Amino acid sequence: MRVIALARESNMTGLRLTLQALMTRTSIKGLSEAPESMTLLNKAIKGSTPLFCIHPKLGMVYSYLAMAKRLNGARSVYGLSCRTLNNSKHRDVSLTQMADDYVELIRASQPQGPYSILGWSLGGALSVLIAAKLEALGQSVAFIGLIDPPVFTELVEVVPEESWQDEFIGFFRQVTDRSELIVGLPAEIVDPMIDEQPLLEWLRAFVFGCQERLQRKGRKISVDEIVRVFLVGRCLTQATNRSLKAFPSVRAEVHCWWANDRKSESVVDLTNQLGASKIHHYQINDDHEGIVENPNVLGDIERILGRM
Structure with a gap:
């Protein structure tokens, strides 16, 4: 209900939200009949580089509504939701396959860089893969924002799944x-x-x-x-679980915000894996669930993007 209240407080006209619409359609503008994997979360702004926000583990993008509201009128914010959420026939099989799909979606919206990409939780892992693929295509990535991302290593032990x-x-x-x-x-x-x-x-x-x-x-x-x-x-x-391996290195500047219970080993491992020439870490006094809407995180991102 906090998500719906946040969206209703925004100045976007014609907004009609229900929990059902947010969860199954992930769109907050018009709530069109056909679900889309990429949704504009605030007003479209011409002449500025958009921010692409990648879904976390449950596949939805409502967690970025606070970010979209913060940047409303300054920068377009797009949310990329999980294709499995929007298409009952589709099944995502690996993070690599998902990143390939999302690169296509992003380039269909913005054919050339520089790109700005943000991801919370699993969305952070996907953001790194997307950025690496864009760079491999010769594209420029100006901003990679990671909000309390998972950090994978080659030695991660997969816990057997429940039935x-x-x-x-x-x-x-x-x-x-x-x-x-x-x-x-x-x-x-x-x-x-x-x-x-x-x-x-x-x-x-x-x-x-x-x-x-x-x-x-x-x-x-x-x-x-x-x-x-x-x-x-x-x-x-x-x-x-099919994709548990170290992240690829990236050339882009990386900004990473960590929840208050993350171990220092995660910071070191991520830095070593990404090999970014510029990587900035921020410790936030919030938990994993709250950090994506934390005012300090939102303010940091607004300032960083404002300098670009």
């Missing part, structure tokens, strides 16, 4: 706050990574009987949203 059934039950209980509702799933339901429709149909029928209780709990998330967001999170977890 999708157990993972979904835990996710459903978390988002509905009703631990007693689902204790198991029918064995005949296939993994939604293969086909999400059987799980959707079963869950619609299951929830129908307890819909009134859920409404009294004040939950606005729909069955379709529960399944899709679960699917995106699982898909991106698998894509990340």
